Amino acid sequence: xxxxxxxxxxxxxxxxxxxxxxxxxxxxxxxxxxxxxxxxxxxxxxxxxxxxxxxxxxxxxxxxxxxxxxxxxxxxxxxxxxxxxxxxxxxxxxxxxxxxxxxxxxxxxxxxxxxxxxxxxxxxxxxxxxxxxxxxxxxxxxxxxxxxxxxxxxxxxxxxxxxxxxxxxxxxxxxxxxxxxxxxxxxxxxxxxxxxxxxxxxxxxxxxxxxxxxxxxxxxxxxxxxxxxxxxxxxxxxxxxxxxxxxxxxxxxxxxxxxxxxxxxxxxxxxxxxxxxxxxxxxxxx
Ligand code: OGA
Ligand code: MN
Numbered sequence: 120x121x122x123x124x125x126x127x128x129x130x131x132x133x134x135x136x137x138x139x140x141x142x143x144x145x146x147x148x149x150x151x152x153x154x155x156x157x158x159x160x161x162x163x164x165x166x167x168x169x170x171x172x173x174x175x176x177x178x179x180x181x182x183x184x185x186x187x188x189x190x191x192x193x194x195x196x197x198x199x200x201x202x203x204x205x206x207x208x209x210x211x212x213x214x215x216x217x218x219x220x221x222x223x224x225x226x227x228x229x230x231x232x233x234x235x236x237x238x239x240x241x242x243x244x245x246x247x248x249x250x251x252x253x254x255x256x257x258x259x260x261x262x263x264x265x266x267x268x269x270x271x272x273x274x275x276x277x278x279x280x281x282x283x284x285x286x287x288x289x290x291x292x293x294x295x296x297x298x299x300x301x302x303x304x305x306x307x308x309x310x311x312x313x314x315x316x317x318x319x320x321x322x323x324x325x326x327x328x329x330x331x332x333x334x335x336x337x338x339x340x341x342x343x344x345x346x347x348x349x350x351x352x353x354x355x356x357x358x359x360x361x362x363x364x365x366x367x368x369x370x371x372x373x374x375x376x377x378x379x380x381x382x383x384x385x386x387x388x389x390x391x392x393x394x395x396x397x398x399x400x401x402x403x404x405x
Contacts, residue, residue: 122151124159128363131264131380132161140167140177140372149180156245157322160376161262161363167372169249175202175398178247182400185236185243188289191305194222198396207251207394218389221300228292228299229384231332232263232357234377235399238289238333240312243377244402252394253367257387260365265328265379268356269317272328276352283316285329285349286336295332313338316352320379321404327379328356357381378402 125134133155138148155162169177178184184202198205208216208226216223236243248260269277288311293299316337318329330352337345364385365373375382377399387393 122148122155124155126159127161127163129264129267129360130159131267131361132163132262132363132365133159134163134165136165138164140164140169141173144177144180153181153322156374156376157320160264160266160378160380161365162374163365164372164374165368166370167249168370169372171198171200171203171396174247174249174396175200178202178245178398178400181245182403185239185241185399185401187236187397187399188225188301188309190308191289191301194300202398204397204399206248206397207392208389209392209394215390215392221298223389224293224296224299226384228296228332230386231292231295232353232381232383233292233331233333234329234381235397236401237314237329237331237377238287238309238312241401241403242312242314244400245374246377246397246399247372247374248395248397250367250369250371250373250395252392253369254387254391254393257385258393259367259385260373261383261385262363262365262375263357263381264361264363265330265356265381266320266323266325267361268358269326269328271361272355277317280316280348280352283340284313284338285316285334285345286311286313286338287331287333288335289333291335292332311335318378320376325379328352329378330356331381353381 123136187204235246289309334349
């Protein structure tokens with residue numbers, strides 16, 4: 120099979136056609152997708168109406184599944200397939216959640232720039248997000264190219280951050296938003312982890328920033344200095360020139376490399392249904 124690639128934003132995002140994600144991937148197609156991802160870390164597919172099982176099978180072609188925050192959540196799973204993370208703003212009966220429902224904290228936390236599971240060891244490699252039912256207005260998803268952001272840093276900053284290690288904590292963002300629906304025991308299962316601020320992607324050899332809203336300390340720096348540096352880097356790394364904004368159509372699938380992109384959802388009317396589902400793979404080489 121030969122995929123057709125139609126670039127959407129610089130070397131960040133590309134629309135991929137000529138593939139049906141419901142079908143098992145042959146070796147050749149998998150290799151083509153992997154080489155597309157090495158160049159463009161955000162792939163967009165249209166008209167892919169995947170079942171949860173098909174979604175999980177496709178994702179597992181790229182590595183073992185990362186269960187994300189499921190470990191720490193006391194919420195009853197709505198979906199049968201536990202490989203699939205439910206991102207719908209609805210309760211078990213299918214009703215849209217009240218705006219002040221504690222679960223909305225986690226969904227709104229996705230509107231802060233982040234890399235999935237950067238707070239875990241292992242962290243995430245690829246995420247595959249299926250858009251099922253999107254509100255007519257708002258609720259887009261943005262992606263920021265952290266390789267381009269790194270390349271554009273002044274040399275003095277590159278020198279300053281080389282070798283620095285940041286602490287990532289899952290609940291930093293939730294605390295910022297007023298707390299979520301996690302128990303102390305659940306939170307204890309996800310202690311903070313450390314990752315270098317500058318990383319190299321093996322497939323492309325490109326250097327990348329690795330930051331985002333889960334970072335709360337830098338080893339060896341006072342908290343205030345660390346947080347200011349992290350905020351400055353984040354501001355730099357999410358300038359519009361580095362950002363692709365995905366405007367969803369139902370049955371779009373967007374796949375991205377969490378090692379070298381940040382992403383965030385955009386606000387929407389919380390009384391409207393917004394249903395997406397995500398599967399993510401673990402980065403075992405890290
Ligand atoms: C995610 C995520 C953003 C969105 O699925 O990991 O951050 O737009 N989603 O819902
Ligand atoms: Mn995310």
